[in-house]
Amino acid sequence: MDLGIAGRKALVCAASKGLGRGCAEALAREGVAVTILARTESAVRKTAEEIGAMSGRPVQWLACDITTPEGRAAALAACPEPDILVNNAGGPPPGDFRDWNRDAWIRAIDANMLTPIELIKATIDGMIAREFGRIVNITSSAVKAPIDFLGLSNGARSGLTGFVAGLARKVAQHNVTINNLLPGSFDTDRLRITLESRAKAAGKARIRPDASAAPPNLAPRAPFCAAHRPAISSGRMC
Helix, strand or coil, X not given: CCCCCCCCEEEECCCCCHHHHHHHHHHHHCCCEEEEEEXXXXXXXXXXXXXXXXXXXXXXXXXXXXXXXXXXXXXXXXCCCCCEEEECCCCXXXXXXXXXXXHHHHHHHHHHHHHHHHHHHHHHXXXXXXXXXXXXXXXXXXXXXXXXXXXXXHHHHXXXXXXXXXXXXXXXXXXXXXXXXXXXXXXXXXXXXXXHXXXXXXXXXXXXXXXCXXXXXXXXXXXXXXXXXXXXXXXXXX
């Protein structure tokens, strides 16, 4: 199926591994000019080379901390005026809300709510002017079914979801859509860290996940969200 996005430009955050990488791979297969971001230079460079070899087209990369103003400025300099923006960031640590102080909450909100909003703010007017824009936020299934020990993530990601639900309705008339991918238990570093934390708290050697799958199983939805004529409406949670 031709999704009509070949030649478009995409900026994909936290894309050296996991679901971010899966989305970058899926977009590259559709002929999109992809720029990927991650904090670790060696990892993001290697991933760009591997996706480039797989897709037969060069993939730009940048090592930066997207949660900082400097990182966001560098990212947008590397991929100015993206047509497709995939917001993604590692989730905050699990735990008991009694142990989280204000600083912990601010870090979680800054990374998982305010950073995506800042990137949307920096790119959406250009999308409106060009009459094409696709924004995909990778959040968590905890937005629909909150998990007790992921309170920081529940709060920050739900805040982002609520914000974009209103904005999506406003910009849809300009052919700009905003949708959210809500992954559950995927075999990622994030899942392993969370399970290790739960095991430690429970005094167990390890806890097996209820369900897990490779990130690429969900990643192909990103191109459908970014399609020239999107298969789903704006403001959805998938």
